[in-house]
Amino acid sequence: MTESNPPSSYEAAGVSIERGDEATGLMRASVEATHGPQVVPNPGGFAGLYALSGLREPVLASTIDGVGTKVLVAGAVGRYDSLGADIVNHCANDVLATGATPLVFLDYVASGRLDPAVVAGVVRGAAEACRPLGISLVGGETAEMPGLYAGGDLDIVGACVGACERGDVVTGEGVEVGDVVIGLPSSGLHTNGYTLARKVVEDAGLSYASVPEGWVETVGEAYLEPHRAYVREVSALRRSVRVRGMAHVTGGGLPGNLPRALGGRGARLYEGSWEEPAVFGLIRALGKVSEDEMRRVFNLGVGFCVVVESGDAEEAMAVLRDAGSGARRIGEVVGDGGVEFVPGG
Template structure:
């Protein structure tokens, strides 16, 4: 006969998953997501699937993308500045679909972490919601997963998923590029969300987090402030010119 096990020893809490913390985090996040509501959103936040009705297009084609902030989250964590990486995440995804000429419609986020702290999760999603509002994009859902067997306490990952739309006859895919076309470049405002594993190695921030607080005259700010500069949102800049554009590239990792 198998030995009888004490069921009280086998709970989510003892396994490292705090259900109460998850509930508190959801309550903090809901008003942030609701503030991004736009025409097309159906229902309230919290349903199993986010609902969106595409409106105002003759022959719409949906354009989707997903990306993460990479190891920039390590620096944000070290500096205790979590809102900025939410902005990074949204702007990166919006830019990725903008090169096809797409308008952003809705966004979802995923936060995987070792230990859920509701207030920290709220900071991250606050940045996500702020950038969604600026882009006219609704935050209609997401997932916050406390995974103690996968992430160490104090570590997390952040991933975003975006869907936009473009008229089928207005898709920008580079096929119309011709000899003699003008090539324009828009300057970045920093590293965006790529190259941070190398940057952390070059500046030794993993071994010496104090390097992030060092002021650099040539930057006019601390190293940490420069490295955490949010990913620039190019969509508002390029939107007026989209009817005249034949091809674009969002210069990121492999871009």
């Protein structure tokens, strides 16, 4: 007699409802701690509800992004705690660059086989990043998809929505030749360029546990340094000075992102006018990466740029210093498009 096939089930196919429920339970308190009075109770939970008020002509700004192959570094190091902050801060900065205030965030975490503790750690990290920025984490999705992802794979995506008055939208159209470009420091790689950054380390046979000469941290710690948020200092700046253009420096570096804030004009930037984190020097040296390629792939120490009128530059720098930012005056706007790097600093 032929033995019958065992009963089919979601669990047998590789998806565990129980693991998903466990992850949700582990993160619930952290998520709810980000909710202020604007978050409308919604027992059904099919979508997050947020009461938008106090704006006469509200404009919504929305963005979505992922942490990319930085998750592979986290897996190699065995530490995922910074990835939630990475995606919150990345998305918040994108919204900020439009002139809007980031208000709500949603996360998406997918894996071939969910580890509830890892997923909950990522979401708790996102919630902890949301709170000081005044952002409410109003929803998310945890997906287990064997066959699409290998067992230990992890994919992390976030979406952020903000709002502002129509008259407060920053498009760069008011930028003029002679305006000053101010750079706000990055914390390192942020969430861009990791395919090249990882390859350089792997090709050199370097371990993420290695401590390069002159360093006090490992390569893995430097690579996992969280993406920095600029909401607090830029908000303070805009209360004091008219900001004509803003750029979040992500993939494409300064040449690929700063022109988006200049209304068709260009910028002259002075080499050496800002500090470059040591991680970029390591990548440049190990991989023998050309300077043009470094500038095109990485932020090289400038994570966000603001453009102000030359007469407001001194006040802008003072406001940013008072807000705790290590901002530097890094260049000025010129008539021709693109970004030119010249000796200086």
